[in-house]
Amino acid sequence: MWNAYFTPASLDEALRLLAEQGEKARLVAGATDLILELERGVRKGIETLIDVTRIPGLDGITLDESQVLHLGALVTHNAAATSRLVRERAYPLARACWEVGASQIRNRATIAGNLITASPANDTITPLIALGAWVVLKSTRGERKVLLADFYTGVRKTVMAADEIMIDIAFPALKEDQCGTFLKLGLRRAQAISLVNVALVLTLESARGRSRGLPRLRSASITLGAVAPTIIHAPAAEEYLAGKELKGKTITRAGELTAEAARPIDDLRSSAAYRRTMVRVLTARGLRALAEGQERAGFPEDPVLLWGDGHTAAPRQPSIGLHEEGTPIRTKINGREYTFTSGHEKTLLRLLREEAGLIGTKEGCAEGECGACTVFLDGKAVMACLVPAPRADGAEIVTVEGLSDGGRLHPVQEAFIQDGAVQCGYCTPGFIMSAAKLLEERPHPTRDEIAQSITGNLCRCTGYYKIVQAIEDASRF
Secondary structure, eight states: OOSSHHHHEEEHHHHHHHHHHGGGGEEESSSSTTTHHHHTSSSSOEEEEEEEESSTTOOOOEOOOOOOOOEEOBBBHHHHHHHHHHHHHHHHHHHHHHHSSHHHHHTOOOOHHHHOOOOOOOHHHHHHHHOOEEEEEEEEEEEEEHHHHEEEETTTSHHHHOOOOOEEEEOOOOTTEEEEEEEEESSSSSSOOOOOOOEEEEESSSTTTGGGGGGEEEEEEEEEESSSSSSSEEEHHHHHHHTTBHHHHHHEEEHHHHOOOOHOOOOOTBBBHHHHHHHHHHHHHEEEEHHHHHTTTTTOSSSSOSOTTTTOOOOOOOOOEEEOOOOOOOEEETTEEEEESSSSSBHHHHIIIISSSOOOOSSSSSSSSOOOEEEEEEEEEEEEEGGGGGGGTOOOOOOOSSSBBBBBOOOHHHHHHHTTTTTTTSSHHHHHHHHHHHHOOSSOHHHHHHHOOOOOOOOOSTTTTHHHHHHHTTTTT
16 A cells, blocks of 8 residues: 555654655554545555654643643544543543544544544544634744644645644633533444534633523634534624523524534435534534533543553564565564564554464454454554554554463453354454453443443444443453
8 A cells, every 4th residue: 555654763854754755655643544545545646654653742732831732743532532631621622532433443543633634524623623723734844833724625625735744733721711512413323424513612701600500601612513615613603692691592593593504415424404403403402511511421531441451561662764565574463573574565454464374353344443353552452454564563462362361261252152242253353352451441340331342343243232241241250
C-alpha cells in the first residue's frame, strides 16, 4: 500500500520529511482512517507514510493560565474521554470521544486525525466548533492558527496544506456558568457513523442557575453534524434561546428552529426528512437534559478502556528513520523476539498471519468493524487490521496464541469452552482478547462493563448471551 515508511524522532524531522515528500506523503498516528482510504483507493498517489507516534510531547492535555484547554496531536479518543480536565471542563467533547467506534479504535484513533479526515459525520468536530476551538498548523514555513469553523471548505476538504502538521487543538474551557452536552444518533449502539449529531454549549445568567430551578440563558451555541457538507451552527435557535428560561415551550421551539437550520441529504443510511426530524428531537432532548442536570446520564464514570492494569512496560526503542523492504522490523510477539525483513507494506494483521505464521488472529472485515483481529499492542487492545506493520518495530505484541500460560489455557478460554460460547469460532479470538484485557483492567467486572468491553467485537452466531456468561464465569476463576 506504500513504498516507504519513516519513523522520525522529532517534530522538526517530520516537518522536513513532509516538505520533501509533498503530496505523495501522509502522516500516520492512529491510521484508523488512512489505512481504509489506502486500501479502498480513496487516497491515490500516496507512496510514503510518516509515523509521528514516536515523537515525544505530542500527547499532552493541558490547561493554560488563560483557562484554555490544549490537546496535542497524538491525544487519542480514549485519552480524552477519560481525562479529568476534558470531562470537567469540556464535557461535550468527552462524550463525543466516547461515542467514537469502540475501545480498540479509540486506543489508536486521534482527535487530530478525526478533524483532518473532515467528514461532516465525524463526532469530535461538532463539539469542538460549539466550544469555539482553533487549531495550530505547522510547517517548515512557520505556524498559523485557524479557527476550526474556518478549517473546512467542504466534504473531506480543509485549508490544510500537504506539508503541514496539526500540532495543537485549543479552546476555552467551560466556565462555572456554562454547561453542555453532545448527542448522537446511529444505526446501532456502538461502532456507528452518525446519522445526526448535535452539540450544545449554554452560558447561564448565573453560575448557580441550574441549582435554583430552570436556568435562564445568556447565550447558546448549537452545532450540527451529518446534516450539511460541513459542521454548521443553528443561528436562529441560538438567537431565540438568549435571555430565555430553559423550559417546555422554549425547548420545543428551539428544537424546531434547529431543525430548520439542517440541510440533510437522502443516502443509504437515512432519508433527509428523518435526519431533520431527529435534529429536532435530539436538540430538545439535550436541552431538557441540561435543564434537569441530567446530561451525564449513560456516560460511564469509569469507562472500560482495554488498557489493562495501566502498568505496561514502556516500549523498547524502535529503529528511527526509514522502514522499507529489507529494513528489519524487530519486535516481541508473545514474549518471543522476531525480526522481519519483509511485509513492510502490510498491515499488522497480515504481518502476524503471513510473516509470523500466527493465524489465530482473524481477518473478518479488514476495516475495524468486527474486532476479530484484536491484539495487544504495547499493552492496549487494538484492531490489527488498522495498524501499519512497521509500527510493530520496537513494540510488544500479544496475540491469542500468547494468552495461555504454558499448557494451561487462560481463564477466559476455559470459560468459553465450558459455557459453549463458541459456535463458528471465527470471532472467538477477538472476543477472548477483549475479555482477557477487561479482566486485567477489572478483575470483577459488572455486566455493563462487560458490555462496554465487547462493543468492538461482532458475533453472528451466539447472540452474545453465552459470551457474556463466559466472561462473567472467567472473572470467578
